[in-house]
Amino acid sequence: MYILDEKSKTPLHLQLYNALKNDISTNYQAGEKLPSIRKVATLYNLSKTTVESAYAQLYAEGYIESRPKSGYYVSELYFDTFASENLATTPVPSPNYKYDFFPAQLCAEDFPLKTWKRLATKALDESTDFGSYPDGQGELPLREQIAKYLMASRGVVCRAEQIVIASGFIDSMRLLASLLRKTHSHFSIEHPGYHIARKVFDEFGYDIEYIDIDDKGVSLKSIEQSKAQILYVTPSHQYPTGVSMPIAHRHKLLELMHQRKGLIIEDDYDSELRYSTRPIPALQGLDRYDSVAYLGTFAKSLSPAIRVGYMVLPQWLLARYKESYDAHFAKVSLSTQMTLALFMAEGHNDRHIRKMRTLNRKKHNLMRDTLKATLGDTMQIVAQGGGLAILIHPTVPFDWEKFNRLTEEAHIKIYLAKERCGGEFEAVRMGFGGLSEEEILEGVEVFSGVWREAIH
Secondary structure, eight states, rough: OOOOOOTTTHHHHHHHHHHHHHHEEEEEEEOOOOOHHHHHHHHOOOOHHHHHHHHHHHHHHTTTEETTTTTTEEEEOOOOOOOHHHHSSOOOOOOOSEOOOOOOOGGGGGGHHHHHHHHHHHHSTTTTOOSSSOOTOHHHHHHHHHHHHHHHTOOOOGGGEEEEEEHHHHHHHHHHHHHHTTTTTTTEESSSSOHHHHHHHHHOOOEEEEEEEEETOOHHHHTTSOOOEEEEEEEEOOOOTOOOOOOOHHHHHHHHHHHHTTTTEEOOOTTTOBSSSSSOGGGGGGSSSSOOOOOOOETTTTTTTTOOOOEEEOHHHHHHHHHHHHGOOOOOOOHHHHHHHHHHHHHHHHHHHHHHHHHHHHHHHHHHHHHHHHHHHGGEEEEETTEEEEEEEEESSSSSSHHHHHHHHTEEOOOOOOHHSSSSOEEEEEETTSSSSHHHHHHHHHHHHHHHBBBB
């Protein structure tokens, strides 16, 4: 029996997610079936949407898998067993990595903690109404600040009324999948592409199609040959190849999707962090057909821990959202939203982004130059110039299995593109955002020794 508190600041779907995850880890075995969404909703007097959201998160993180016309089962891919006695009394220790090249992490000391604490106190004053429910679409002051920021920095054409605040990227994708499933059945995604986006729509029962990537981004020819009704793209910095979509290609893409009355989901996941060129304006700003849903978060520029994302919805989809169950309940706590609104209104966000761009440009260049110096012509940089990671690929015969084994032995945590993005594209994602400059120098030196041992 799970204990869920409706009065808690933690949303019910996150409470249920945590309870289910703990239950899976302690009481289930691989391949064992979970109770149906309907059963859980009935047992705990929850909405079907709340339970679906919890299951979608578990699915996206690999804890459970969906079997057509059967239900949800504990994933055999990620877990061999969940023996309750062993896990409850003898937890398995995590590897003690000396260098962790996680490709989407910031340094804890870079977060403006003093400013945030001061603004948090200021945000929650006597005028804050704790007797009513927060705005389900997101607090208006925050939506107004995001609209101003997007218009000025990303060329997004929007008003505060079009913005929906969500609890991060997965929550945004879940909302879109829920809103679109009555009228759309085909979801297309870049290949290679971001696996989480695919998993969310797969969990909702969409037919999934993969769209090839070329030197201009998504292949228009591949789209024409597909049944794409919903198309997920990362046009400003394709994930994971780093390709930026040219302006002419963007216009053609918009025209093509308009002709088939489709929706483009534009994920602008690391637009603020460009180091060698100016930030590329968003695809949404070119849209004349009301056919782009624009997604962003504060995870790369400010903090992944605050769990704030947002969507700019086209008018027809916004109307559908307002008629939905999700429109009534806030996805992010009132205190976080109001603090972030003040953080942006007082100019701290712009200053922080400039600071992070400068700090991470230095780390990016140091990582790039150190990789070139230590690995030389044995590797090729396939993606750089933005975000929090540089992607490299061997240019010589390479034993990937040996490489994986040796990195573990050397206590180095690495992240490969194929395991997250699918397809034949393989590269090592060398994250630098969470490392100090000294750690980058030392880590790459150790990494280069392992790399050379894996060369045939």
